[in-house]
Amino acid sequence: MTSSNTGTTSHKMMLVLAALLTWMPLTASAQTTPAQATPPQDSSSAHAGSVVEPEALAQDTSSTVELSPALEKRARSLNEQLRCPVCQSSSIEESPAFEATEMKSVVRTMLAEGKSDEEIIAYFQSRYGDWVMLAPPKRGFNLLVYVLPLLLVVGGAVFVYRTARRWVSSPAA
């Protein structure tokens, strides 16, 4: 009876830990939700207590470089990989922010100059670091992002299987 209780306590403890693991990412996403729900602001929100910006920006370098359909496709693909430095969680393709527009313009210019996708990505990484990639490069510490969920799923499946099997074969059942 005592050891049965100990086993049940152990199971409960593991279930609590599993629930905690499930809850924490949910909490994390809940914290980022307000920011994501807010439309990307065309302001340097990172460290500028911005007030009213001038309507006509003399330095607005909107994309004017004409590209072939093939290069347009590559530009869109690259834009979707690069993170907007102001709006954080969206790509420069979907962001109307000034910085994103500038970055798109740089992508188009570099494509027109004959630069490869790798060269363009390397340029932005050299300026903003790996942060600028929406999908972290698969190397070093970033590998955890790719490996950990898989390990958790496999570990969780093994745990659930063994627990269920024990419950089915236990005398109490």
Add this chain to the structure above:
Amino acid sequence: MTPPPRAPQQPAPMSWKRSAIAIALVIPVIALLWYGLTTDPRTITSPLPGKPAPSWELERMDNREAVSLVDDAGSVVVINFWASWCLPCRDEHPVLIQAANEYMPRGVKFYGILNRDTESAAQAFLDELGPLPYPTLVQGRTHTGIDYGLTGTPETFVIDQKGIVAYKKTGPFADPRELGSVLDSLLAAAPRAQQ
């Protein structure tokens, strides 16, 4: 001789062993999640410090004269990206003036680079708060801000005598001593380069 009946219960030490394994697996995951939850995702660590400063050739706002970073090779250079609409830039303005007045006579070059702003608004800002003792440059159709990995204004870069980005400040300088300590260390490291 019949064997004694087996105890139906699981031995207690096994449960503790499983618990210990579970905890050993879970703790690193919780630590990782904790790190993620307590880290500001908006903080961008610039890869530029320690790397060669991106070169630029820009026009002065006042007289359209071209200025190039290459011309200042061998000098410590301070580049401040600013805009008239950014409130921290207003707070930083007197700090930069004080630092420039102290270090320009010692050979340090200062430049302001206008970011996301009109020249008329920038001029009105300078008329209101006082002129800068160094040139303000306009980006025109260049992408100097992107070259420096700009994420907002103000941002300040200090380039050493070898053309390497020695320091980056995100946000305003509240105290001229903060910039001064960086400049002092660079000037002390290579005093001859300033002559």
